[in-house]
Amino acid sequence: MTNEELIAYLTTSFPQTEVILGSQYVEMTVSEAQYHSVALQLKESKDSSFDYLFCLSGVDYAENMGVICHLESIKHRHAMVLKVRTADRINPSLDTISDIWITAKYHEREIFDLLGIKFNNHTDLRRLFLEDGWGFPLRKDYVDEIRIVER
Amino acid sequence: MSEIREIILNSDRLATDEYLVNMGPQHPSTHGVLRMLVRLEGEKVLNIEPHIGYIHSGIEKMCEAISYPQIIHLTDRMDYLSAHMNNEAVALCVEKALQVEVPDRVNYIRTIMDELSRLASHQLWWCVMGMDLGALTTFFYGLRDREKILDIFEETCGARLTVNYNLPGGVMFDIHPNFQKRVKDFVKYFRTKLPEYDQLLSGNVIFRERTSGIGYLSPADAIEYGVTGPSGRASGFSCDLRKHQPYSAYPLVKFNEILDHRCDTLARYEVRIKEMYESLSIIDQLIDNIPEGEYAVKMKGVIKLPEGEFFQRVETARGEFGVFVISDGKKNPYRVKFRSPGFSNLFALNKMAKGHKIADLVAIMSTLDLVIPDIDR
Amino acid sequence: MAFNIYDFSNLTHTIHVGLQESFSPFMATTLEWVIVGTAYLLFVALFGLLLVYAERKVCAAFQQRLGPMRVGYWGLLQTIADFIKLLMKELIMPRKADRFLYNLAPFIVIIASFLAIAVIPFAPGLQSLDFDIGIFYLTAVSSVGVIGILLAGWSSNNKYSLIGAMRSGAQILSYELSVSLSLLTMIVFAGSMQFSTIVEQQRGAWFIFSGHVPAIIAFIVFLIAGTAETNRGPFDLAEAESELTAGFHTEYSGIKFAFFFLAEYINLFIISAVATTVFLGGWMPLHFGNLESFNHAMDFIPPIVWFFMKVWVVIFIIMWFKWTFPRLRVDQILTLEWKYLLPINLVNILLMALVVLTKFHF
Numbered sequence: 022m023t024n025e026e027l028i029a030y031l032t033t034s035f036p037q038t039e040v041i042l043g044s045q046y047v048e049m050t051v052s053e054a055q056y057h058s059v060a061l062q063l064k065e066s067k068d069s070s071f072d073y074l075f076c077l078s079g080v081d082y083a084e085n086m087g088v089i090c091h092l093e094s095i096k097h098r099h100a101m102v103l104k105v106r107t108a109d110r111i112n113p114s115l116d117t118i119s120d121i122w123i124t125a126k127y128h129e130r131e132i133f134d135l136l137g138i139k140f141n142n143h144t145d146l147r148r149l150f151l152e153d154g155w156g157f158p159l160r161k162d163y164v165d166e167i168r169i170v171e172r
Numbered sequence: 173m174s175e176i177r178e179i180i181l182n183s184d185r186l187a188t189d190e191y192l193v194n195m196g197p198q199h200p201s202t203h204g205v206l207r208m209l210v211r212l213e214g215e216k217v218l219n220i221e222p223h224i225g226y227i228h229s230g231i232e233k234m235c236e237a238i239s240y241p242q243i244i245h246l247t248d249r250m251d252y253l254s255a256h257m258n259n260e261a262v263a264l265c266v267e268k269a270l271q272v273e274v275p276d277r278v279n280y281i282r283t284i285m286d287e288l289s290r291l292a293s294h295q296l297w298w299c300v301m302g303m304d305l306g307a308l309t310t311f312f313y314g315l316r317d318r319e320k321i322l323d324i325f326e327e328t329c330g331a332r333l334t335v336n337y338n339l340p341g342g343v344m345f346d347i348h349p350n351f352q353k354r355v356k357d358f359v360k361y362f363r364t365k366l367p368e369y370d371q372l373l374s375g376n377v378i379f380r381e382r383t384s385g386i387g388y389l390s391p392a393d394a395i396e397y398g399v400t401g402p403s404g405r406a407s408g409f410s411c412d413l414r415k416h417q418p419y420s421a422y423p424l425v426k427f428n429e430i431l432d433h434r435c436d437t438l439a440r441y442e443v444r445i446k447e448m449y450e451s452l453s454i455i456d457q458l459i460d461n462i463p464e465g466e467y468a469v470k471m472k473g474v475i476k477l478p479e480g481e482f483f484q485r486v487e488t489a490r491g492e493f494g495v496f497v498i499s500d501g502k503k504n505p506y507r508v509k510f511r512s513p514g515f516s517n518l519f520a521l522n523k524m525a526k527g528h529k530i531a532d533l534v535a536i537m538s539t540l541d542l543v544i545p546d547i548d549r
Numbered sequence: 550m551a552f553n554i555y556d557f558s559n560l561t562h563t564i565h566v567g568l569q570e571s572f573s574p575f576m577a578t579t580l581e582w583v584i585v586g587t588a589y590l591l592f593v594a595l596f597g598l599l600l601v602y603a604e605r606k607v608c609a610a611f612q613q614r615l616g617p618m619r620v621g622y623w624g625l626l627q628t629i630a631d632f633i634k635l636l637m638k639e640l641i642m643p644r645k646a647d648r649f650l651y652n653l654a655p656f657i658v659i660i661a662s663f664l665a666i667a668v669i670p671f672a673p674g675l676q677s678l679d680f681d682i683g684i685f686y687l688t689a690v691s692s693v694g695v696i697g698i699l700l701a702g703w704s705s706n707n708k709y710s711l712i713g714a715m716r717s718g719a720q721i722l723s724y725e726l727s728v729s730l731s732l733l734t735m736i737v738f739a740g741s742m743q744f745s746t747i748v749e750q751q752r753g754a755w756f757i758f759s760g761h762v763p764a765i766i767a768f769i770v771f772l773i774a775g776t777a778e779t780n781r782g783p784f785d786l787a788e789a790e791s792e793l794t795a796g797f798h799t800e801y802s803g804i805k806f807a808f809f810f811l812a813e814y815i816n817l818f819i820i821s822a823v824a825t826t827v828f829l830g831g832w833m834p835l836h837f838g839n840l841e842s843f844n845h846a847m848d849f850i851p852p853i854v855w856f857f858m859k860v861w862v863v864i865f866i867i868m869w870f871k872w873t874f875p876r877l878r879v880d881q882i883l884t885l886e887w888k889y890l891l892p893i894n895l896v897n898i899l900l901m902a903l904v905v906l907t908k909f910h911f
Binding site: 191193199200201215302303304305306307308309311312313316372373376378379381382529530531532534 | 608611612613614708709712716782783785786789790791792793794872873874875876877878879880881
Binding site for chain 2: 043044045046048072073074075076078080081089091095098102122123124126127128131135149150151158159163
């Protein structure tokens with residue numbers, strides 16, 4: 022599907038979401054509650070069949086946290102971006118998508134480690150790189166007087 | 173047989189039990205500081221749990237404080253064997269965001285350098301693969317040829333491993349006058365040496381016995397786990413971004429995407445060997461036709477990306493490398509995420525090595541071609 | 550003192566008689582023990598160093614490099630320097646190791662090698678033990694070494710060591726069978742287990758020539774099984790570097806590690822020496838039927854030179870294996886023995902018996 026077709030398809034399939042064309046990919050923003058079901062449908066549906074999650078990034082937007090999934094379909098060779106934001110910033114939590122794409126399991130662990138977003142129903146949510154009790158370095162308000170030198 | 177096993181298991185004196193072995197962080201076959209908690213029953217591997225982070229350097233956090241040209245210099249500290257491709261990914265991302273068209277000369281140079289890096293990386297992988305399987309001689313054969321590539325790098329870029337040759341808008345300086353001649357000499361030389369690799373290792377009975385049928389990763393699993401690069405292509409997952417999302421001079425060259433549907437260790441090995449031939453052919457097609465022109469476009473002193481999100485995917489020697497930049501219009505990015513191939517590939521290891529022997533675990537890990545800083549970032 | 554490079558029995562006899570005349574019988578015997586012991590110790594130490602040097606140079610040649618070049622002329626003193634370094638290293642023992650067994654293990658390994666080397670005939674008159682059950686004794690004592698390896702793996706209290714030791718145990722016990730059976734094939738041919746008799750019988754033609762097909766098969770099987778028994782690549786599972794860091798000797802350092810190291814090379818020598826003695830005529834020069842002048846020319850080369858020439862050829866072949874082949878996996882190594890080498894060997898003995906019965910040999 023081309024980007025235009027994809028936009029048309031997504032707007033009809035997911036009426037409650039916001040679909041725009043970003044600088045490169047079609048971007049779809051969903052609410053926290055829809056996140057898991059939309060992701061599942063994106064993968065399972067024959068027309069979209071987004072079976073390959075090639076990037077999963079967590080972002081700290083100053084007022085809340087977000088997760089951005091980059092999806093690609095190996096069959097149709099189209100790609101899109103799925104975005105979701107958490108309601109809370111201090112104790113953010115989202116549904117896991119590791120049951121949909123296995124690779125998300127480890128990317129979510131990384132996000133949990135670096136940003137502190139908790140993923141509900143994640144089978145193995147532990148820190149990945151850092152020690153327990155380190156803090157969440159990718160948060161914008163993270164301070165580390167010893168290791169980070171402000172210029 | 174099972175009766176004997178029952179007796180042994182139920183007896184107090186001859187109890188057998190599973191046990192845990194820490195492979196790493198200092199272990200000869202982990203090629204760096206990867207630690208794997210391996211659960212064993214005798215020689216059989218029951219479960220592998222990778223523990224990473226020993227050289228986590230917080231590159232993504234560092235990137236938030238520095239400018240885009242500076243980010244380039246951090247990326248080759250991740251996958252140091254594909255340093256040039258990593259640099260290129262950031263450069264391409266910045267160019268895409270600013271909608272800068274780079275001269276053709278730059279595209280050609282970048283692509284040739286890409287393929288040389290890929291060759292150097294695959295050569296090192298081949299050396300180490302042999303060594304992991306206990307054939308120590310391969311190491312010196314591979315390094316012998318890799319030296320030649322590194323010498324070419326040194327002459328043109330001034331560095332051998334972390335080349336730092338790319339800039340947003342082009343390359344740092346023009347190629348050395350000897351570059352074309354030396355690359356051509358190398359291609360000619362390496363075409364005669366590559367069959368040696370097959371003679372020494374690929375055709376060996378022990379090697380084939382050790383690798384075929386080991387470490388099966390089904391195509392569906394490869395996609396699920398996001399296993400890309402030669403490892404993914406050996407599972408029949410067509411993921412060569414040089415074909416599917418061509419960048420630089422890749423649209424201009426003819427080459428085959430090497431796919432293998434055997435999905436085992438031997439397939440992953442052969443895909444890489446064949447890729448070396450493809451890389452040679454790509455270099456052949458480009459090296460004589462490098463167009464004249466500027467080696468870089470003039471960029472502004474301070475590069476500021478427009479507000480938005482930009483994603484650039486390139487194919488490194490290990491798989492898909494992605495740069496995801498969220499810019500808020502300042503000279504430094506708001507958030508940078510590197511999608512590194514090793515990270516996704518590593519976690520398929522458990523799936524592949526379960527039920528095999530310890531020796532197979534080492535062989536499988538070797539064909540995944542892990543570079544630990546690439547995983548830890 | 551009559552010294553003859555072609556026959557050492559005069560020399561040894563003179564020393565024996567001289568000692569008997571000068572000292573009391575008890576004293577003389579004791580002194581002989583000391584002399585023989587020192588001679589073997591010196592030989593083992595020096596030949597071990599030489600073998601290490603040779604291995605490094607051979608491996609360097611295979612790998613298109615020069616090997617050690619800095620210490621001494623062409624790096625000749627490198628191994629000696631390494632040995633001195635090993636002597637000076639601190640002995641580190643894991644806290645939870647079984648102290649007694651941990652210290653005992655390297656000695657068992659090296660003593661087994663010393664025991665085995667005693668029956669090797671180097672040249673006429675240069676053999677300290679000449680049993681009528683020489684080969685039987687050799688196979689018996691060479692399997693004592695595995696006890697040392699098992700002890701080392703067990704007592705180190707390290708999982709890698711344990712895996713290495715268990716692999717080594719399984720491997721050596723299996724390949725012992727092939728070594729013994731291929732030697733048995735040649736015993737059937739020679740009709741004797743005594744080394745001196747076996748060598749003497751090869752005066753006309755070496756066994757590998759006179760025994761033709763079954764002897765060649767036995768030789769090949771012996772080389773493979775011998776390589777496996779010395780724990781050398783491609784059968785170096787017990788110390789597989791990329792899998793088990795260093796296998797059973799992971800926790801050993803300094804001189805204790807040097808013992809394991811030395812024992813490995815002495816075992817390499819023993820396997821080569823046995824192959825030489827049983828298949829390649831020992832110290833016998835190369836003779837071809839009726840070529841009188843050729844045979845005479847060959848006789849001019851002293852037996853001890855012949856012996857070491859042949860030993861080096863076999864050692865070189867075994868080193869060639871190591872630096873060319875990848876390592877086998879533990880199940881493959883056992884499959885190779887039990888499914889291939891053992892049946893081949895059994896059939897081969899039958900074949901040899903037929904050859905001997907029908908006198909179809911040279």
